[in-house]
Amino acid sequence: MGRQAFWGFCLLACLTGSSLVEGSPKIQARAKCPNQAVYYRLQCYHPIYRVLTWDDAEIECQHLRSGGHLATFRTAAEERIVSSHIRRTSTATNAWIGMHAVQENNKLNWQWSDATPYTPGDALWDNRTPSSTTSSSQCIYVTNIQSPGNSARWTQFTCHSVLPSICKYKATL
Helix, strand or coil: HHHHHHHHHHHHHHHHHCCCCCCCCCCCCECCCCCCEEECCEEEEEEEEEEECCHHHHHHHHHCCCCCECCCCCCCCHHHHHHHHHHCCCCCCEEEEEEEEEEECEEEEEEEECCCCCCCCCCCCCCCCCCCCCCCEEEEECCCCCCCCCCEEEECCCCCCCCCEEEEEEECC
């Protein structure tokens, strides 16, 4: 019994004393998102299944949370995680994201609604680039949500069409 008590005391001292050691890492609570949203890299991605035009979807995202906008996808991993969440929670195949164009001098200039930088002509996360040719297709939606193996992950479309959307905002602590 004495040996067990000794080891138990040592274990208890190690566990309680480790937080007192100078320079030990502090444990931080993981940021939180509402149940409807998925968490990825300090952001919440919140699907809105009510169909809206691109402009109305952007307004909905801004009202949903402070700092909210239609989602910006910088990487394929980011889009895959969000699309996977949508596959688990709905049958939606397409959803508005924050990429849209402003027509200037007979050319489409693309930008993200949250002011994330976009260099014209740069490939998006699926290695394709939006067209700069003037057309009525001035907004982008993520597509093939229910078909993850399909290489086409977004489509240029008219902003007046109605679709579900994906909002993005900072997760709370």
